[in-house]
Amino acid sequence: MAQAHAQAIDPLPFKDHAQEIRFQNLTRQLRCLVCQNENLADSNADLARDLRHEVFGLMQQGKTDDQIKQYLVDRYSDFVLYDPPVKPSTWLLWFGPALFLLMGAAVVLVTIRRRSRATRIDSRLVDNATIEQGDDW
């Protein structure tokens, strides 16, 4: 459906169907700079159309997907990529959730340890009390 839509607004002379599929996949991974919640494939913005033509032109020149992405990153920064690359400035983004999970796990672990120790002490107190008092009660 999205494919038919993009075709309708922007017919491009693809060599074959495989190339068209590749184009659709690639533009779906790239962000429109003007309407930033849309990808290049779906956006109607003027600049998005220009960039689609740019991507198409680079494909005709035989550039790989990575080269085309790099071409856009060189001009518009990592912002154009929906999948930000893993590097020191994005470590928090990538590993932050795992960090929170570990912190949560640590809290749970500490709580469980503390509770079980408290129970053990309680039961020892109860044992002592039982011994002192005998079985009278």
Next chain:
Amino acid sequence: MSRSLPLIGFLLLVGLFGFGIWWNTQHDPREVPSPLIGKPAPEFSLPLLDDPARMVSKSSMLGKPYLVNVFASWCVACGEEHPVLMAEGRTLGVPLVGYDYKDAPEDAKAWLARHGNPYDIVIADQPGRTAIDFGVYGAPESFLIDARGMIRYKHIGPFTPEVIERELRPLIAQLKQEAP
């Protein structure tokens, strides 16, 4: 301690979200940082708006710093910025190059005739192809380029008198000292 743990967690979250709100009031989250700052400006060769037979290129502009201001007659925010450029453009001490972006030449000329022309020269990029090399994604945007053709500063959105005083003028003063 363990009883106050949920409260501490809650306060941490309040702090985190509060910081997020504060950060977004200080920064435009839509602003795309330019990877071109500190790098050579892309090669360009664009016709003058008034005389399309004459081309202006990066090499013809080398030797002194200049400010490129991307504008268009269809751009509403450029209308906001325009009076600021009219008032302060001449006092900056560097040539102000108007970059007419994806605009019909007649529209741009009419717009400049109506509102005044703050630019020393105006170059026209009607297809917008060169603008992609500059990482332009809207107008207005401005680039400060030094004597060696390096992009030293980019401002996204309209210039205000405050931004000019705080960011632009000190940098221009620095570039003029560097200039041969």
